[in-house]
Amino acid sequence: MASQRIAVTGATGRVGRHVVDVLHEWGATVVPISRAHGVDLITGEGLADALTGVDAVVDAATAPSPEGASGFFSAATRNLQEVGARAGVQRLIVVSIIGTDRFGPGGLGDYYVAKVEHEQSALAGPIPARILRAAQFHEFVPQLVEWGTHGDVAYVQNMRTHVVAARKVAEALADLAVDPGSAPAPPGTPILEIAGPREENLLDLAVLLTARRGMPLHVEAVSDPSDPNSEVFESGGLLPGPYATLAGPTFEEWLEAEVALARS
Ligand SMILES: NC(=O)c1ccc[n+]([C@@H]2O[C@H](COP(=O)([O-])OP(=O)(O)OC[C@H]3O[C@@H](n4cnc5c(N)ncnc54)[C@H](OP(=O)(O)O)[C@@H]3O)[C@@H](O)[C@H]2O)c1
Numbered sequence: 422m423a424s425q426r427i428a429v430t431g432a433t434g435r436v437g438r439h440v441v442d443v444l445h446e447w448g449a450t451v452v453p454i455s456r457a458h459g460v461d462l463i464t465g466e467g468l469a470d471a472l473t474g475v476d477a478v479v480d481a482a483t484a485p486s487p488e489g490a491s492g493f494f495s496a497a498t499r500n501l502q503e504v505g506a507r508a509g510v511q512r513l514i515v516v517s518i519i520g521t522d523r524f525g526p527g528g529l530g531d532y533y534v535a536k537v538e539h540e541q542s543a544l545a546g547p548i549p550a551r552i553l554r555a556a557q558f559h560e561f562v563p564q565l566v567e568w569g570t571h572g573d574v575a576y577v578q579n580m581r582t583h584v585v586a587a588r589k590v591a592e593a594l595a596d597l598a599v600d601p602g603s604a605p606a607p608p609g610t611p612i613l614e615i616a617g618p619r620e621e622n623l624l625d626l627a628v629l630l631t632a633r634r635g636m637p638l639h640v641e642a643v644s645d646p647s648d649p650n651s652e653v654f655e656s657g658g659l660l661p662g663p664y665a666t667l668a669g670p671t672f673e674e675w676l677e678a679e680v681a682l683a684r685s
Contacts, residue, residue, distance in 0.1 A: 427598050428452040428475045428510075430462060430501070431482035435560045436516060439591030440479050440598075449599060455482070462497035465504065472508040477598045480515045480543065487532045494539035506547045512604035513550040514597045515543045516590065519583070519614050519665070521554065523658040529578065530650035544605075551597055551604035555590045556583040556616035556661060559675040562626050570638060575631065579642040580623040580654040583616035583661050586675050589668040590615055614665035617672070620657075626672050633676050 427444050431437030432453030444451045452471050454460045460467035462482055472478070478501060484493035501513065517536050524533035543550040562584065569576040593615050597603040606612075624642040631638045645651045653659075661667070670678070 424450075425476045425599055426450040426452065426474050427595075428454055428472055428478045430454040430478065430480045430497070433457050434481055434483065435558055436555075436587040436590050436594070437479070437481035439588045440481055440594050443588075443591050443595040444598070447595065447599065449595075462500055463493065465500050468500060468504045469508065472505050472510060475505070475508060475510050477512045477514065478505055478510055478548075479594050479598050480513060481594065487529075490532045490535035491538060494535050495542055498539060498542040502542070502546065502548055510548050511601065512598070513543055513548045514594055514604065515540065515550060515552050516594055517552050517554045517612075518659075519554045519556050519616060519661050520653070520659040523653050524650050528645075528648055528650055530648075530653075533650075549604040551606055551613070553590070553593055553597060553613045553615060555593075555614070556585045556659065557623075558587040558590065559584050559617070559670075559672050560587045562623070562630055562672065565623065566627050566630060566636075566638070566640070569643075573638055575627060575638045575640045576643045577623050577627045577640060578654050579644040579651070580659065581620060581657045582623055582626075582659050583620050583665075583667075584626065584672050585615060585617035585668060586670055589617075593666065611662065611664050614661045616661040616665050616667055618667055618669045619671060620660060621672060629673060629676060633680050 427449050429440045432441050433455045460471045484490045521533045521536040524530040526534050540552050566575045627640045
């Protein structure tokens with residue numbers, strides 16, 4: 422394993438940075454990919470050099486804003502597949518989202534529709550690909566609160582979720598990346614899923630976060646009954662299936678550790 426060379430896109434992101442750390446700890450040679458590292462997945466700048474001699478790619482990049490997701494994923498995946506195949510990359514491991522195929526276009530649903538396009542373009546080859554669908558990351562809750570804050574109120578979608586630590590998702594991605602038999606998926610196997618230890622409601626997580634971080638915000642859950650995607654969030658469309666891997670810590674344990682670290 423120590424001789425494997427693995428590229429990680431989104432290497433500065435919430436989950437990608439952990440994939441880089443885990444692979445380093447396991448003794449792999451890691452090629453971090455992001456614009457901060459001088460590689461652009463959309464223009465292709467620096468990509469051929471970055472993928473030279475690479476055995477596997479973990480794709481953990483995403484568009485700078487959710488609105489640009491559709492064009493981003495199709496262009497980035499096409500470039501990874503084309504340039505990676507020329508470089509001899511053996512497998513592509515893609516992180517997606519549990520329940521993403523339950524959403525329709527419009528509003529927040531557009532990002533999930535784009536993730537399905539992402540999965541399909543990765544699986545179209547030529548490099549064999551494997552999808553790991555994850556629940557929302559613990560690390561994503563602060564972002565959702567920030568996006569929803571207007572004045573002193575944070576509006577969050579009424580959402581059932583099974584939040585998971587990005588580090589646990591990263592370990593699962595790294596496991597697939599170093600396994601020469603991980604891609605393609607064996608025929609008939611369900612799509613891999615990873616989630617946290619228990620179901621939560623985003624409102625409770627946001628209240629906990631703002632309280633523990635001392636943020637002077639009132640948190641409110643929002644729901645649009647005329648939006649069919651609201652129904653998916655509220656009815657458990659993002660929850661894992663029976664074959665999912667469930668991994669701690671809980672959001673509260675993760676938050677306590679983060680607050681303690683910030684104080685030390
Ligand atoms: N967030 C969640 O809760 C969650 C849950 C399940 C699955 N996922 C999936 O996990 C993946 C990563 O999400 P995340 O939240 O970790 O992302 P993130 O923190 O927003 O990080 C995005 C990464 O993509 C890179 N990037 C953006 N544009 C780029 C470009 N043109 N070329 C090269 N790199 C570029 C960024 O680096 P630069 O800006 O330096 O380029 C950054 O490293 C996504 O596919 C997402 O759908 C996320």
